Amino acid sequence: MKHELITDAVLVRNYLQGDESALSVLISRHKQKIYSFIYSKVYDRDITEDIFQDTFIKVIKTLKLGKYNEEGKFLPWVMRIAHNLVIDHFRRNNRMPKFDNAGEFSIFSVLSDASLDAEKQLIKEQIECDLRRLIEELPEDQKDVLVMRMYKDMSFKEISDKTGVSINTALGRMRYALINLRKVIDQKNIILTN
Template structure:
């Protein structure tokens, strides 16, 4: 089996044993999800790159010193937890974590392909997008986290479960509660969601 085909756990073992290339394979394998997760939280490419690099400095330090690492086949979840802690540290002084991105934003309406939308329809869709993000921001943290990871980071429920450290059933339950809460707020405030 080629080294690039090895499971994460074996690559981690190889890296700890001195094979520097094993970490490069792990980084290449997971960088888009890790980078995407960080960017979804910080909305700034420079800050994202800084946190991404700092995340892997911590990964390297932890693996090299063999401290506090109990992988159990969940390397990506472990790295995402490190990134999440660094993001929290970064925004602790600001007292807020931005939800919106400046550019290249993943839109709830990104699957709409009608390029002939008139200006008024585009404005309505933009306003609905803003309203929806504001509602998501008001969800309890565990529900908001699942919604963000599922719809903005395109993570599977298994990946979300691994990251958050709860069962897949709990993750699905949080999503169900989030959707119920979103629906109630949308109906209560009579927010129009274009089909």
């Protein structure tokens, strides 16, 4: 009760002169107003707690650095700091979308179906079919190497053993197979992307 008689200005002055208990009085005197103000903007207890804490950290720093010069207007000054920090919070939040756990929980916000949908599956099958037809058009030696490498997953050493040519020749055939495929795809304007 005794504290209520002392004005904010006097408490601030006492605090600046080293009386730490003056800060305690100031905080307990205004904590509800400031906390409610922040909560009325953010509607989240944890965020309110953080902003409340940051507000008073700024208050303490400013006072100790001797930058406070609004005698008699302590509460409006603290409210303005809180208001600015609330704005900072919303700005930061807009830039950085976060997992919203405040309201109803939606499992689909964290889970997604990575498999292709029916349409994309059809397109994928179509592309693979087109590609197989293009490969069929390649010269026989190039086609063999490409099929063994890409579809049978054989190494160039295995391809070289099987076809009886050197590894370098197998590599060269693979290279020409890809060049020829790209050439045909470009010439006929075939789109092979999903």
